[in-house]
Each structure stands twice: as C-alpha cells, then as structure tokens.
Amino acid sequence: MEVLEQIVTQNKVVIGDSLAILKELESETIDLIITSPPYFQQRDYGNGNLGVGNETTENAYLDNVLAIFFECVRVIKSTGTIVFNLGDKYINGALSLLPYKFAIKAIEDKQVFLINQITWSKLNPTPRQDKRKLIQATEPFFIFAKSKNYHFDLENYLKHLDDQNKSNKNKPTEKLGKQYFELIAKSNLTDEQKENARKSLQEAILLVMNGEIDSFRMKIKGIHKEAYGGMEGGRNNQIRFNGFTIIKLLGNKLKKDLIESPVEITKDNAHPAVYPLYIVQELIKLLSKEDDLVLDPFCGSGTTCLAAKNLKRNYIGIEINPDYVNLANQRLKQTDFTQELFV
Numbered sequence: 001m002e003v004l005e006q007i008v009t010q011n012k013v014v015i016g017d018s019l020a021i022l023k024e025l026e027s028e029t030i031d032l033i034i035t036s037p038p039y040f041q042q043r044d045y046g047n048g049n050l051g052v053g054n055e056t057t058e059n060a061y062l063d064n065v066l067a068i069f070f071e072c073v074r075v076i077k078s079t080g081t082i083v084f085n086l087g088d089k090y091i092n093g094a095l096s097l098l099p100y101k102f103a104i105k106a107i108e109d110k111q112v113f114l115i116n117q118i119t120w121s122k123l124n125p126t127p128r129q130d131k132r133k134l135i136q137a138t139e140p141f142f143i144f145a146k147s148k149n150y151h152f153d154l155e156n157y158l159k160h161l162d163d164q165n166k167s168n169k170n171k172p173t174e175k176l177g178k179q180y181f182e183l184i185a186k187s188n189l190t191d192e193q194k195e196n197a198r199k200s201l202q203e204a205i206l207l208v209m210n211g212e213i214d215s216f217r218m219k220i221k222g223i224h225k226e227a228y229g230g231m232e233g234g235r236n237n238q239i240r241f242n243g244f245t246i247i248k249l250l251g252n253k254l255k256k257d258l259i260e261s262p263v264e265i266t267k268d269n270a271h272p273a274v275y276p277l278y279i280v281q282e283l284i285k286l287l288s289k290e291d292d293l294v295l296d297p298f299c300g301s302g303t304t305c306l307a308a309k310n311l312k313r314n315y316i317g318i319e320i321n322p323d324y325v326n327l328a329n330q331r332l333k334q335t336d337f338t339q340e341l342f343v
C-alpha cells in the first residue's frame, strides 16, 4: 500500500525493488523510460539478493534484467520508447557481449522493435593494464519502440551542435560557386544545359546562404569524373542527360547513431556508476515532449530524473538503495543545470 501511495505521485523517487513497483503501475501510462541497469558482477551496490547485478550466472542476470524490461514494455504508451544502456564484461579474458544478448532476447517475441543502437563514445575511458586488448571506450544505448507511432523529435536532438555549426561557419562569400560558373561557361554543354546548370547552381548557393545545407559539390559533363567510378545510377544519369549534377551536403544535420561524452566524474556524487546527464538529456529531447512522463527503474543518483526535470518533463525514479534515493533527492533540489557539450 505504501508503495502505491509513493507511485501515484509523479516527480518523485520511489524506494523499492523495481520489478515489484513496476507491477503496481497501470499499463500504457509512461511516455519514455531511460535507464542503465547494474552491469553483471561489476559493482556491489549493497542491495543483497534483491539487487540486480550480483547473480551467479549470466543467464540469471539476463532473466532478471529482462523481467524488468518486459514490465517496462507493459507500462509504456504505444507512442513511447524504452532506452536501456548496458555495459559489457570480460569473463575469463573474453568479452561476453552481454548487452547484445539482452537486446536479442528483448526483441525476440516482437513486443518491441529496435529503432537504434546509439554508441556512446567515451572521451575519457578507464585505462586498463592488459596490453593485449584495446581500451573499451564504447557502450550501447538501445532504443526500443512498441509501435511505429513512436515520438521522435530529430530537430531537437543535439540541436546545440547545429546552432554552433551555423554560427561558427564562415559566412558564404561572393566567391561561393564562382569556380563552377566559370567551368559551366567553358564546358561543352548545350546552351540550354548551361542555362539549367547556372539556375541550379544559383539555387544551391541560396540554400547555403540560408543555412539549409552545409555546402555542395557540382559535377559537370566532360569536366569532372563521373560519380561512383561511372557506375549506372541516378547521379550519372543526370550527368549524362542534363550535363551536370549537384550533390548537396548536409553537414552536421546528418544525425548519427553515435554520441560522444566523457564518463561522469563523480567528485560531487557518491554513486559509483553515474551515466552522463548530457546523453540522457539529448535522448529526452529526442524521444519526449514537455509535460511527458519519464521513468527510470534503476534510478541510482537520479540522473534521468534530473534531466527530465530540467527539460520540463515529469519523472518517476525507482531505486532500491535508500542512500541513493537521498542522493537523488539532493541532486533534484538543485536548480537547472542542463549541459551542452561541444565535442
């Protein structure tokens, strides 16, 4: 009963075992779940048998994480998404691929499908002694959806990088495209083709000036090499029939399944495994809107809840260890400190 009373209040970190608490939640009520379960046999969070992570076998660990994952699937709305971040582990000197074993089982019965696997590239990975292995500097963030109708706000994801890119860029000068105008003039294109080439070039220059594309390349028949080594295709057909083609380059607007961020330095945070506020923040912007409800079933020091609060989303955190609940509550008292990394 106490548990129920805790849950009905949004914007709270609830103390308890997440499987038990998730079971109390109504189906299809949560917009977004972002979490990082304890990794297999990596750390002792002091939670005894109830805590995930200290199982004696990989299979027992996967069963426990998946039981919680499938409760997440039940409580997420049909427009919602679930993000699980898991780290891998060397067992007897061999990488176990545990995150992928989890992901394969998670999609097996087709209740959810994988939209993306974002790779977190760590800018300050932990150095290791083993001279016969490279340093592990990446971790996956799996994004699962329940239906094709999932919320996805690409425009707002890593928007500061677009803005920075725009303001840093040299302002297009009158030189832009000049060389191509000259090449069109001295080409063997027909008068009509030359006229069309100049018009398309002018349009591409305007797109750069308006910041809609980063830059462009032009290929003119008889002057430039054909695209793709001359293989049949749309570009080469354009060159052959129109006498030219223009390739528009989107620059950073191409949003990739890769995000760079340092590992959080835990100087002011007593939790031993804090994930980056920056990444969580960007995922919240991508996968939810203001006033949505974001849940983290392994809340730890409250990073997900903090990011949700800063971005005007509602949140529920679940954490089994009372010390970490206190820590999360302390962090949540702080005022807004959203992070922008220009990496």
Ligand SMILES: C[S@@+](CC[C@H](N)C(=O)[O-])C[C@H]1O[C@@H](n2cnc3c(N)ncnc32)[C@H](O)[C@@H]1O
Pocket: 016, 017, 018, 019, 035, 036, 037, 038, 039, 045, 047, 050, 051, 052, 053, 271, 273, 274, 275, 276, 297, 298, 299, 300, 301, 302, 303, 304, 318, 319, 320, 321, 324
């Ligand atoms: C990897 S940490 C999460 C850290 C968090 N992302 C942060 O940035 O602070 C995993 C957390 O899950 C908690 N935990 C382990 N088993 C749990 C369970 N059955 N129910 C709720 N929390 C659990 C641990 O105490 C630990 O704080």
